[in-house]
Amino acid sequence: MPRHATRRACHGAAVTREGWEVGAHASSGWRQPLQGSLAATAAALLFSAQPAFADLPTVEPASVMSLAKPLKAQSVNKGKVWLVFVLGAAGLFSAAVLLENNERFFPAISRANKAMAATRKAMQAKEQQEEAIDAELAQEQGLQAAVEAGLAEARQRTGGTNAASRASPSGAMGPLVQQRAAGTERRQGVD
Secondary structure (H helix, E strand, O other): OOOOOOEEOOOOOEEOOOOOEEOOOOOOOOHHHHHHHHHHHHHHHHHOOOOOHHHOOOOOHHHHHHHOOOOOOOOOOHHHHHHHHHHHHHHHHHHHHHHHOOOOOOHHHHHHHHHHHHHHHHHHHHHHHHHHHHHHHHHHHHHHHHHHHHHHHHHHHHOOOOHHHHOOHHHHOOHHHHHHHHHHHHHHHHO
16 A cells, blocks of 8 residues: 555544544544643643742741832923923813714714804804894884974974874874884884
């Protein structure tokens, strides 16, 4: 039989000339050498010499105080350590904010921030528009009060006999002033 040839074991696995079982029915081909090496390692550990306690350095209890040495003074500057921690935390925070606003890394957060900024700008524009309307209305009401005061003074001079002078000056106001006055009253009722 040639050297590279294999022979069949009784359970159907091929056995090489070295004694290894190979094939589909090999039961413990790789386990046999592993079991042998584990057994040899366990025996070596059991029969090896234990470390001698005489080899370990021991100190007499009475001489412990003579061997004790004071600790070295710390040469670390704690102020510098705190400075590094504080600057590191500030740098980390600023880097996180910059990365959070980057649309490539966090698109949802970037879109939400842009939407909030647009909403804030729209609200500020609306408030400015309302303030302009209120200022214009106040100016018109001031003019209306001046007209009413002038009409009242004219009535007193003429004696109030004219029917046109007895009519309410609010009827003489234009529709724009009346509409704005009504809008202001409604807005003041909501606030």
